[in-house]
Amino acid sequence: MLVDAGFLSIIPPIVAIVLALLTKEVVFALLAGVFSGTIIYSALAGLGPFGVLSTTVTIMIDKVGSNADMILFLCFLGVLVILITKAGGARAYGEWASSKLKNRKSVLFATALLGIFFSIDDYFHCLAVGTIMRPVTDRSKISREKLAYQIDAIGAPLCVIMPISSWAASVISYFPEDGSVSGMQTFIQAIPLNLYAMLSIFMVLFLSFKKKSEFGPMLVADKLAAKGIFSSPEGDVTEDDLSSFEKENQNGRVCDLVIPIVVLIVSCVLCMLYVGGLFSGEGLSIMEAFGNTVAATALALGAFCSLVFTFIYYLCRRVLTFKELFGGISQGVCTMVPACIILTFAWTIASVCRDYLGTGEFVAHVVATSGIPVIILAPIIFIIAALLSFATGTAWGTFGILIPIIISICSVAAPSMTITCLSATLAGSVFGDHCSPISDTTILSSTGSQCNHLKHVGTQIPYAVIVAVCCAIGYVVAGVTNGLGQAASTGIALVVAIVILTVILLIAPKVWKYTPEQQEIINSVED
Template identity: 30%
Template sequence: MARSALSSLIKSRRQSLLATFALGVVVFIDDYLNCLAVSTSVKKLTDVYNVSREKLAYIVDSTAAPMCIIVPISTWAVYFAGLLEENGVAGDGIGLYISAIPYMAYAWFALLIVFLVAYGILGDWGPMKKAEARAKAGNPVPEAFVEEQLVSNIQAKRKLSFKANIMNFAFPMILLIVSTVYFEIDLLRGALLTCFITVVVYWIQGILSFETQVEAITPYMTIVIFPAVIFAVMAFLTFATSSSWGIYVLAMPIVFPISLALGVSTPLMIGALLSASSFGSHACFFSDSSLLAAQGAGCSPMQHAFTQFPYAMLGAGLSVVTFLGLGYMMA
C-alpha cells in the first residue's frame, strides 16, 4: 500500500532518496521498526531509479537511531530516561532527557549529513561511490549478494564470539552483578569494585600493564574536554561491543559523579552519552540496527558497513568538535 502510494508521487531519483529520508524521520518509535519498515516500503521504488542497495541501507540506518534518541516518546527515550532515574541523576527522567535533546550532537549531524546525501549536495565517497556507479549502470543489487549471506554472517559472528576469551568478557559482568547485590543494590559501589578487581586480574594475566590501565582511568580531565572525551570513549566502546544500551548501565554510575565533581552540565553529558550510543548503533557493522538495515535494503552487512562508515565518521568528527566548543562555552 505504502509502496504504491509512493510510486504515484515519486518521479525522480532524488525524490526517491528524499522520500526514504522522510519516511525514516516519520517512523521514529523504534529503530528496529524503522530499519525494516522503511527499507521494505521503498526498496523496489529506489531500484526503479537505480539507487544502490548500499545507499538505501545507509539512509535507512542513518535515520533510525538518530531519530529515536531525538524524539522523547521513542523506546530509546523511555529506556534512557529510566536509567537516569535509577542512577539518581533526575527525579523526572523524561524531563531531563528532553532538556538534553539540543546537545545530542551526533544525532543532529547524522540527520543533516544523510539529508545532504539524499538531496545530492554531499557526494558519494569511497565504497559508496563504487556502489552508486554500479547502480547507475543498471545494477542496484550488489552482484555478490545473496539472501543467505545474512544468515551465514550471523552464524560466523556467533562462532567467532565463542573463540574469544569468554571469561575475560563474562567475569566483569558477573562480578558487577554479585558486587552490586552485596552492596544492597548500590550500582556505583558495585561498579567501582568491579573496575578495581578487573584491573588487577588483567594485570596478573599480562593483558594490560597496571600503569597502562591506571593511566587510562585516571581523570586528567577539565570541564572543557570532558564531554568530548566521554563521547569519543563511549562511541568507541559502543562501536566495539555493539551494545548501544547495555554498556550505559555500567557507564552512567561512573560518568555522572565525575561530571558533577567537575561541574559539567548534566544535559550536556546526557547529550554526549546518547550521541555515543547513537553512533555505535549506526556505525557498528554487527549491531542489530545495521544488520536489519542491510537485510531490509538487500545488501550484506559488510557492504552496508563499508559504504556508510565515512559518513558516520564525518558525523563523529563534527560531534567531537561540537562537544569541545560546548564544553568551552559552558565552562
C-alpha cells in the same frame, strides 16, 4: 560468572572487527571473536579446554532464549514481506511510486520521511523502511548501500532523541533512582546537544537534496547501481534479477501493501502500550507505559497480529490462495535465517564482553581514573562511548555502563556539565553502534535493504566518521562556552558543528574521488 580480565577483555571485539574487515565473512569473524572471549574466560576461571565449548554453547542458548521474541519478530516480518510481494503489493507500490517520485531526490527524501514515521523503534524502523522502499530505490537505480545508510543514519539517531520510543525508555531506566537526576526532564534537555543524532539527520536530508553529493566508497556503489549492478547478501545482482516481483500477482494494488503495513504499525504501537501496562487498570500514562514496555516482545506480538490480519485480508481480496498463504511462511522465515544467525553471534559476543570479561567496566575504569580536564570532558566521553559501543556492538549496553558513571563524575567535578556530558554519552554510543559491524541495528539495516552487510559497513563508516569529527569539535566548543549557560552553549555548539559539516559535505565530493582500483571496478561493468 564475571572475571577480572583487564586489558584482555578488549581482545574479543578487536578479533571480531579485524577479521570481519579482512575476511569479509562476518559470521566467521563473530564466531572467532566469541571463541577468543570464551578461551580467555575459561583460562582465567580454570574451566579447562572443555569449558571453552561449554561456555560458548551456554551463552548462545541463553541469548537465543532471552531474544526469542526478537527472532520471532524477524520471522513474522519476513513472512509478511513475502506475502506482500506474492500478493502484488510491492509491484503495485513500485509502479505507483515510480510514477509519483520522478527523480533520485524525491525518492531519497521520501525514504527519509518514511524513516521519521517509523522512528518509534529502531528494529522496526530498519526492517519496515527497507521492505517498503527497496523496490522503489532499485527501480530508481539508487544503490542498496545508500538505502541501508539512510535507514541506519535515520533509525537509531532519531530513536535516541524521540521521547516516545523504546530508546528513550532504555536511557531513562539507567538514571539513578534517588531523584538526584530527573530522567525524562534530563533526557529532553539533552536532545539539542545530542550532536551525532542531530547532525546525522541533517546529513541524510542534505545528501538527499544535493546533486552529485556522494563520495568515497558510496560513490562507487552509486555508479554501479546506475549501471544496473546492486549489492545483495548473496553477492552482486543485476537489474534483471530485480524484476522477479513483476511476475507476482498482477491484480495486486497499492492498498495490498499499505494496509498490512499500517496495521503492522498500529499493532506494534498498541502492543507496546499493552505490554507496558497501559490497559492493566493501574492508571499508567502513555509515557509510563512506553517506559515499562519490552520492545522486542511487543513488536513480536504486533507483527503476529498484523500477520493474522493479512492472512484474512488477502483471502477476502482473493489475491492469494490458502495454499499460497501458508506456503509463504517457510519462504519468509528462510529469508531471515542469515540475519538470525548473525544476530545470535553478535548477541553472544556482546554477552561475553559484558557479562563474562567485564569489557565495559575496564573501559569505564580507565575513563574514571584518567583525570580528564573538565573543559574537554564531553569530547573525551564522546570518544570513549564510541569506542565502547563499537567494540561491543551495543549502544544500549554502553548507556548502562557509562550513564551512572558520568552522572557520578559530573555531580562531583562539574555539575554544570551534566547535560553536556550525558548528551556526549548518548551521541558517542550511537556513533559506535552505527559503525560497528557486530551491531544488531547495523545488521538489520543491511537486512532490511537486502544489501551485503560488510559493503554497508564499508560505505557507511566514512560518512559516520565525518559526522563524528564535527560532533567532537562541537563538544569542545560546548566545553569552552559552558560558562555562558546551558542554552547559549548548546546553541553555539550546534551551529558550529552544522556549519563545519556543511562545508565538508560541499568539498568532499570534489576531492574524494575514485581510487585506481575503484575505477577499474566501475570500468569492468559494461554500460
